Amino acid sequence: MSESNDRQPHPGMPERNADDVKLSWGERRRNKIYEEIERNRRGEYTVPTWVLAALLGLAVAAIAAIVIFT
Secondary structure (H helix, E strand, C coil): CCCHHHCCCCCCCCCCCHHHHHCCHHHHHHHHHHHHHHHHHCCCCCCCHHHHHHHHHHHHHHHHHHHHHC
């Protein structure tokens, strides 16, 4: 059987070092927000998928309304 220290991290999970483990949940959250703000300032922002889905739904509804009511 494999030992617990032979475990591989999940492929999508970033590796955590000793400094990250020492940080509390609030500090990690604050760091994540700070990093996201920095990415956005550099122009690396993306539109959330739910916003794109909502816009697509509105467009389809508008076209359907035009076809039905004209």
